Amino acid sequence: MDSEKQVLFAGFGGQGVLSMGQFLAYAGMEAGKNVSWVPSYGAEMRGGTANCLVTIAAEEISSPLTENPVMAIIMNKPSLDKFEMKIKPNGTLIINSSLVDRPPVRDDLKVLAMPLTQVAEEINNTRGSNMIMLGAYLEKTGVVKVEDALKHFEKIFKGKKESVINKNREAFLAGVEYARNNW
Amino acid sequence: MKTVFKKPESLTDAQFHYCPGCTHGIIHRLIAECVDEMNIRESTIGICPVGCSVLAYDYFNFDMLEAAHGRAPAIAAAIKRLLPDRTLFTYQGDGDLASIGMGEILHASVRGEKICVFFINNTVYGMTGGQMAPTTLLGQVTTTSPYGRSKDNEGYPAKMAEILAQNEGSAYICRTAVNDPPNVMKTKKAIKKALQTQAKGLGFSMVEILSTCPTNWGLNPLDSMKWLEDNMIPYYPLGELKVKEDR
Amino acid sequence: MEKVLMKGNEALAEGALIAGCRGFFGYPITPSSEIAEYMARKLPGLGGVFVQAESELAAINMVYGGSSTGTRVMTASSGPGISLKQEGISFIAEAELPCLIVNVSRGGPGLGGIQPSQADYFQATRGGGHGDYRVIVLAPSGTQEMMDYTIEAFDLADRYRTPVMIMAEGTLGNIMEPIIVRDPVEKFYDKPWAITGCKGRKPNIVNTLHLASDFLEERNRILQAKYKLIEQNEKRAETFLTDDADVIVVAFGLMARIVKKAVMEARKNGVKAGLIRPITLWPFPDEHFKKVAETARMVLSVEISMGQMVEDIRLSVNGRVPVEFYGRIGFTPNPEEITQQLLLLAEREGF
Numbered sequence: 054m055d056s057e058k059q060v061l062f063a064g065f066g067g068q069g070v071l072s073m074g075q076f077l078a079y080a081g082m083e084a085g086k087n088v089s090w091v092p093s094y095g096a097e098m099r100g101g102t103a104n105c106l107v108t109i110a111a112e113e114i115s116s117p118l119t120e121n122p123v124m125a126i127i128m129n130k131p132s133l134d135k136f137e138m139k140i141k142p143n144g145t146l147i148i149n150s151s152l153v154d155r156p157p158v159r160d161d162l163k164v165l166a167m168p169l170t171q172v173a174e175e176i177n178n179t180r181g182s183n184m185i186m187l188g189a190y191l192e193k194t195g196v197v198k199v200e201d202a203l204k205h206f207e208k209i210f211k212g213k214k215e216s217v218i219n220k221n222r223e224a225f226l227a228g229v230e231y232a233r234n235n236w
Numbered sequence: 237m238k239t240v241f242k243k244p245e246s247l248t249d250a251q252f253h254y255c256p257g258c259t260h261g262i263i264h265r266l267i268a269e270c271v272d273e274m275n276i277r278e279s280t281i282g283i284c285p286v287g288c289s290v291l292a293y294d295y296f297n298f299d300m301l302e303a304a305h306g307r308a309p310a311i312a313a314a315i316k317r318l319l320p321d322r323t324l325f326t327y328q329g330d331g332d333l334a335s336i337g338m339g340e341i342l343h344a345s346v347r348g349e350k351i352c353v354f355f356i357n358n359t360v361y362g363m364t365g366g367q368m369a370p371t372t373l374l375g376q377v378t379t380t381s382p383y384g385r386s387k388d389n390e391g392y393p394a395k396m397a398e399i400l401a402q403n404e405g406s407a408y409i410c411r412t413a414v415n416d417p418p419n420v421m422k423t424k425k426a427i428k429k430a431l432q433t434q435a436k437g438l439g440f441s442m443v444e445i446l447s448t449c450p451t452n453w454g455l456n457p458l459d460s461m462k463w464l465e466d467n468m469i470p471y472y473p474l475g476e477l478k479v480k481e482d483r
Numbered sequence: 484m485e486k487v488l489m490k491g492n493e494a495l496a497e498g499a500l501i502a503g504c505r506g507f508f509g510y511p512i513t514p515s516s517e518i519a520e521y522m523a524r525k526l527p528g529l530g531g532v533f534v535q536a537e538s539e540l541a542a543i544n545m546v547y548g549g550s551s552t553g554t555r556v557m558t559a560s561s562g563p564g565i566s567l568k569q570e571g572i573s574f575i576a577e578a579e580l581p582c583l584i585v586n587v588s589r590g591g592p593g594l595g596g597i598q599p600s601q602a603d604y605f606q607a608t609r610g611g612g613h614g615d616y617r618v619i620v621l622a623p624s625g626t627q628e629m630m631d632y633t634i635e636a637f638d639l640a641d642r643y644r645t646p647v648m649i650m651a652e653g654t655l656g657n658i659m660e661p662i663i664v665r666d667p668v669e670k671f672y673d674k675p676w677a678i679t680g681c682k683g684r685k686p687n688i689v690n691t692l693h694l695a696s697d698f699l700e701e702r703n704r705i706l707q708a709k710y711k712l713i714e715q716n717e718k719r720a721e722t723f724l725t726d727d728a729d730v731i732v733v734a735f736g737l738m739a740r741i742v743k744k745a746v747m748e749a750r751k752n753g754v755k756a757g758l759i760r761p762i763t764l765w766p767f768p769d770e771h772f773k774k775v776a777e778t779a780r781m782v783l784s785v786e787i788s789m790g791q792m793v794e795d796i797r798l799s800v801n802g803r804v805p806v807e808f809y810g811r812i813g814f815t816p817n818p819e820e821i822t823q824q825l826l827l828l829a830e831r832e833g834f
Contacts, residue, residue, distance in 0.1 A: 075488075075659065082488050082661045090488075090659035116744035117658055117737070120817035278682035283548075293688045299678040301551055301689040303544065304574050310541040311548030315678065317532040318506055318552045322680050340544070343537035 056111045058196050059119050063104035063136055064128025064149070069183030073126070074105035076187060076209060080197045081109040083205040089117035102131055109196055124194070126186060127153060128169075137162075147190055149182075165193065165236050172231055173224070181224030188228025193236050199229055244268035246277050250294045257450040257457025259414045260288060263356060264295055266420070267325070270428045271298070274435075280323040281315055283308040285337075287329035288362040306337025309344035312351040323434060325352040331361045334370040334394045341400070345440045348405025352430040353442040355396060358449040359468065366452030370394040373467055378452075393471065397444040401477035407439030409478040413446035413469060415461040426476075438480050446472055486661035491629045491651065492559075494662055495585060496521035498633030499557055502668045504583070505531035506556035508545035510538060510564060513597045514653040515587035518559040539564040543571030543584075550580040551689045553677030555637050559585035561653070562595060562603055565611075572646055573612030577691040577702070579676075579709075581640035583633065584618070585649045587656040590812050598813050599653035601736060604791035607650050608765040615703055617710050619647040619717065620764040622735040626660035634665060641672040643713055650764060652787055654815060655737050713766055720768035721760040724750070728757030729834040730825060731775045733796055734785045735761045738815065742785050745821035752822070754829040761792070769799035776803040780834055785821055786810040 060077070064070040071092055078090040086109050093104045106122065108114050124145045127133045129152045137157050140146065145163045151170035167189060173182045191199050203222070210218045243249075246268035254260045271277050277298050284292035286305035293300035303311050308326035316324040333341050333355050344351065360378055361367040368378040368385060371393050375384040385393070401409040408430050412423040423445055430441040446468050448460035455463055489497070496518045499507075507522035509515075519535065526533040532549070536542035542558050549556035560568060565586045575582060586607065590600040607620045619639050621632045629651065636647040678687050693699040723743055725731060730749075734742040739760035749756040759775065761768050775782070782804055784793035793808045800806060809816065809824050 078659055079488055082486060088488070088661060091654060092657050114660075114740075115747070116741040116818045117660070118654070118741055118815055118817055120819055279680040281678055281680060290692055293690055297686060298681050299687050301548065301678055302692055304547075304570055307540065307544035307547075307571070310536065310544040311551075314506065314508060314532070314534065314545035314548035314556075315552055317534065318549055318554050318556075319679060339537055340541050343541065346537075347534075 057108060057114065058110070059106060059108045059122045059124070060190075060196070061104060061106050061122040061125040061136060062128070063102070063125060063132035065131070066103050068128045070103045070128060071105050073183040073187050074107045076184075077107050077109070077197065079209045080202040080205055081107075083208065084197050084201045086111060086197075087114050089114050091117050102135070104132065126190060128186070130154065133157065147186070149186065167231055167235070172227060176223060176227045178220060178224050181220060184221045184224035185228035185231070188225035189232035189236070190228070192229040192232035244272045246271040246280070246297050248295055248297045252295060253291060254288065255451045257448065257460060258288070259358075259447040260356065262414050262420060263354065263423070263445055263447070264292065266424045266427055267327070267354060268296065270424065270431055274428070274431060276323050276431070279321065280325070283312045283324070283326040285326070285328040285332040287332045289327055289329060289356065290363065292327055306332050306335070307340055308332070309337065309340040309349065309351065309353065313344050313347070313349040316349060316351050320350075323352075323431060325354060325431070327354050328356070329362065330355070330357045330359065330369040330371040334396050338370075341396070345400045345403040345406045345442070348407070348439040350434050350437055350439060352434050353440075354427065354430075355442055355444045356447045357396070357444055357472070358447040359393070360449050360452045362449050362452055366449075371396070373471055395472065397442065397472075397477050400440075400442055403440070405440050406442070406478050407480035408433040408441035408476075410442075410476045411444040411446065411472060411474050413464060413474055415446070415448070415464045419474070433480075438483060444472070446474075484663045486663055488659050488661050489626055490517060490657060490659050491626045492517035492587065492656040493521050494626045495629040495633050495649070495651075495656075496525070497664065498630035499583065499637070500525055500529065501630070501665050502555060502634045502637035503671060504555045504557050504637060505529065506546075506549040506554050507531070507533050507558065508536050508542045508549060508556065509558050509560065510536050510542050512561045512564045514589060514656050515559045515561045515585065517656065518585060518587070539567035540570065543568035543575075546582050546584070547571055547575050547578070547580065550575065550582040551578070551678045553674035553679065555581070555641070557583035557585065559587065561587050562589045562591045562600070565603060565606065569606075569612035572618065573610070573614050573616060574691050575646045576610070576616035576618065577614065577706070578689050579644040580646070580689070581637075581644055582646050583636050583640060583649065584646055585651070587651050587653055589653050596813060597653065599737075599787060599815055600812060601650075601652055601738065601786050602788035602791065602812060603650065604764060604786070604788060607648055608767070608795070616706060617713075617765055619643070619645060619713060619766070621647065621649050622762060622764050623649065623651055623655060624736055624739050624760065625655070626658060627662040629655060630662055630665060634668060637668070638670070639717065643709060645709065645713070650736070652736050652738065652815070658737070717763055718766045718768040718770060719762035720771045721762060722771060723758040723760070725757035725759060725775055726778070727755055728775070728779055729755045730781045730783055730828060731757050731759055731779045732783045732785055732821070732825070733759045733761070733792065735764060735792065738785060738787055741816065741818050742821055744818040745825060748818060748822040749825040749829075752826055754825050754834070756825050764792070767795045767799065769795070772796065772799035776800040779804055781828060781832060782806045783824070783828065784808050784810075785816060787815055788812060
């Protein structure tokens with residue numbers, strides 16, 4: 054199914070990898086699409102790494118699992134080591150170059166890199182790095198339109214403090230801005 | 237004509253299947269009398285165990301459930317929580333309560349489940365033919381401790397009343413015996429106090445009742461009573477171990 | 484209708500509340516614990532009872548007691564915990580008490596791992612504990628079904644006075660998908676057999692001890708008659724592109740959705756594949772296999788196990804068509820590898 058998009062989010066615990074995926078799933082659902090969010094759990098969870106797979110599709114999602122996603126957001130080096138060889142041929146890697154100190158071995162992959170730590174420090178929001186990355190990802194891919202995602206911030210962060218929501222929105226927009234200027 | 241003695245309403249007409257000299261019959265009757273006197277027959281639910289008293293559901297004239305071996309306190313706790321205005325009791329032997337059901341009884345007490353437990357301790361597995369129980373006394377010969385229970389091999393007999401009395405959730409813990417009429421009367425008093433403890437919502441209650449097993453002890457009923465007095469009471473002292481007066 | 488994004492375990496728990504479940508008794512174990520956590524948050528506010536039991540043994544016996552009051556009650560666990568519960572499930576089946584038992588299953592044997600698994604199929608469909616009994620087993624394939632089948636399970640349990648099991652591989656408990664939250668159930672059943680205190684009636688007895696041989700056999704015949712009725716009425720399966728298929732793939736749970744994708748991919752590559760997805764694992768939907776046994780050239784069972792359901796498939800096709808097996812443990816076979824299997828089979832068999 055060509056209109057079905059699957060993206061893998063991978064990093065270490067504390068980087069907000071799972072919530073990044075959840076945000077995308079919420080945003081996709083609010084935009085009227087079929088979505089699924091599958092966290093890694095099990096042995097993979099141990100050792101501090103985490104990942105989740107989000108599928109967004111116009112029609113019914115048959116398999117929410119894949120071994121070979123077309124795209125992966127790689128937040129640290131162990132995740133690159135683990136998943137690089139699994140990405141579909143000619144797939145895309147979005148890489149946090151602050152924590153990944155090597156380029157991919159494969160030469161068929163499209164690589165979009167961002168020095169995430171630096172970008173986060175510029176807006177004085179190191180805890181918002183997952184939202185920065187998500188903003189950049191959506192700006193680049195349009196899986197869910199940036200303006201649609203922005204519309205649903207209040208709903209997705211329901212129950213959170215206004216200031217927290219604003220912080221996240223600011224981080225998201227910083228990512229959008231980075232992608233626009235650099236990718 | 238004036239009735240001076242009758243079968244409690246809380247007992248059915250079924251004939252007890254217990255061996256001659258067994259004290260289950262006495263204890264069943266004591267419970268039934270207390271339930272009658274408190275006028276709670278229609279709101280009482282009893283849970284019977286696996287062991288000689290497995291058929292107790294045929295003898296009590298109120299709603300009964302027959303449990304898996306050792307699990308009666310878990311079952312009673314669930315029912316009590318779902319139907320808090322009913323009176324729940326379990327009737328358990330020493331194998332059921334102190335061996336396979338040690339987990340359930342301890343945690344029912346730890347959680348302070350508002351149920352009554354009537355624990356019949358006769359130091360031996362009756363129904364299966366006289367095997368060693370956790371409460372078998374040191375030196376006591378059973379079919380699975382043929383050389384007598386030893387502290388080095390089988391360990392010491394479990395003092396359930398003392399163990400459970402330590403838990404904050406326990407509101408009333410008492411040990412009695414049914415070896416002579418005064419002790420039978422004290423046992424009835426304790427059973428009633430346990431039921432009242434539940435009615436007041438004070439917490440978990442247990443009456444450990446020292447009992448006999450003439451068949452598996454290989455003694456006649458009278459000698460059994462004497463054996464209880466001479467051997468069991470010294471190791472399992474009688475009396476109230478925990479009495480909580482208010483919540 | 485507005486959809487909400489929910490985790491499978493939470494959708495299941497919410498489904499139970501919608502069905503009127505007011506008692507949950509459980510013990511923590513990955514990957515099912517979120518069900519207990521959800522119930523611990525919600526039940527007190529609904530006048531229900533939540534108890535974290537000291538053990539799986541105690542938990543299932545609390546279900547035994549809880550169900551005997553006529554209340555809709557449940558427990559949830561995973562592999563090792565479900566093994567411990569088998570004693571109680573046998574009692575509950577014979578006492579003819581309705582309840583829901585959820586197995587969000589993980590890999591075994593032994594402590595195994597917490598990866599998704601379907602290797603408890605035998606345990607679930609053969610009764611699991613001692614004696615001649617069966618448990619209705621439903622296998623959802625997505626988050627919406629985690630809710631819907633739970634609601635259905637409580638109805639089946641009451642209708643037939645029997646324990647019902649939901650078996651879902653671990654992933655289903657953890658996956659989030661948008662679902663429509665159902666309306667609260669309003670149809671409930673009279674339970675004159677319940678243990679509630681004998682006010683105004685004869686005492687009720689819940690009992691599974693039958694020392695007289697005649698009565699023991701009679702009780703077994705009564706149970707078997709009920710199971711016959713369930714077999715007649717409740718076999719369920721979903722079929723996909725089976726009419727013209729050369730190879731029928733059989734899978735249940737989330738695995739079936741993954742197979743569906745492989746079936747479509749195989750067709751793109753010229754292999755006519757189809758899918759049968761058993762929804763009831765017991766009673767097994769054997770009738771769905773009668774037709775394909777005439778038309779298909781091969782059946783392939785895909786399971787997250789070393790091969791369990793494949794035995795029921797073989798019984799169902801009764802030798803009329805060859806049945807092959809593909810399965811893994813610790814990993815969920817992915818669409819790509821199943822497609823590969825189908826292409827290899829087609830090449831080998833020449834279709």
